[in-house]
Amino acid sequence: EQPNTRAEHLNHVHRRRSIMSQQGVEISKMTPEQKELMYTAAATEMDYRVDLFNKMVTGCYEKCIDKKFKDGDLNVGENSCVDRCTAKYWQAVGIVGQMLGAAGPEQPK
Amino acid sequence: MDPAQLQGLPEADQTRMLGMIEAMQARDSLRMYNSLVEKCFDTCVQSFRRKTLEKDEEKCISKCCEKFLKHSSRVSIRFAELNQQQVMEQVGGAAPPS
Numbered sequence: 001e002q003p004n005t006r007a008e009h010l011n012h013v014h015r016r017r018s019i020m021s022q023q024g025v026e027i028s029k030m031t032p033e034q035k036e037l038m039y040t041a042a043a044t045e046m047d048y049r050v051d052l053f054n055k056m057v058t059g060c061y062e063k064c065i066d067k068k069f070k071d072g073d074l075n076v077g078e079n080s081c082v083d084r085c086t087a088k089y090w091q092a093v094g095i096v097g098q099m100l101g102a103a104g105p106e107q108p109k
Numbered sequence: 110m111d112p113a114q115l116q117g118l119p120e121a122d123q124t125r126m127l128g129m130i131e132a133m134q135a136r137d138s139l140r141m142y143n144s145l146v147e148k149c150f151d152t153c154v155q156s157f158r159r160k161t162l163e164k165d166e167e168k169c170i171s172k173c174c175e176k177f178l179k180h181s182s183r184v185s186i187r188f189a190e191l192n193q194q195q196v197m198e199q200v201g202g203a204a205p206p207s
Contacts (some may be wrong), residue, residue, distance in 0.1 A: 027118055035122075043129055050137055057184045065180055067152050072175035074183070082180060086187035 052093065060085035141181075149173035 030038065064081035065074070074082070115123045153169035154162070162170070 027122060039125070039129075042126070046129070046133055050133060053185070053188055054137075054140075056188060057181050060184060061177065061180055065176060069152075069169055069172035069176060072172045072179075074176065074179055078180075079183065082183050083187060086184055086191065090191045 056086060056089050059089060145174060145177055148177065 027035070027038075060082050064078055064085055066078065115126055118126070149170045152173055153166050
């Protein structure tokens with residue numbers, strides 16, 4: 001079924017192991033300062049995910065969608081293109097992540 | 110709002126996280142609204158003979174929106190799948206190079 005685009009995908013933003021469970025310290029044992037840092041990190045990660053998603057949508061739209069709008073629906077070719085585009089985009093995310101990781105400590109997950 | 114991730118947290122933290130997520134969704138919705146208007150206007154409106162949109166321009170804008178939303182929806186599904194795949198890989202222990 002078609003999810004309600006934005007809302008649904010944002011669910012998936014934090015479906016992966018969140019910043020919260022990745023911290024070495026348990027939440028209840030955190031100092032207020034540590035907690036604040038964690039919230040900031042979580043917000044940053046969320047922003048990153050949303051931005052990644054938006055860029056994926058825009059990028060694949062430019063590359064795959066016929067702008068003549070003969071029809072309101074996506075045709076079979078466009079569908080396949082979008083599927084492949086998203087997979088390739090994701091791979092690119094991985095590679096760039098690796099490259100940045102080799103270059104310096106700060107990297108997107 | 111995905112309950113699974115937030116389950117283990119104390120209530121105050123859950124509330125706060127939910128607040129953050131909601132605010133982010135609201136921001137993102139508005140951003141998408143503006144960018145969609147920009148996109149469709151750019152593609153569909155080329156001439157300015159009159160002050161009002163031509164019939165075909167109106168139709169174009171409607172189709173443009175419909176198409177973009179369907180596209181965005183499809184990407185959303187794939188994004189979730191790819192994300193899920195990555196989670197499985199991480200949980201499975203063998204962390205992928207990325």
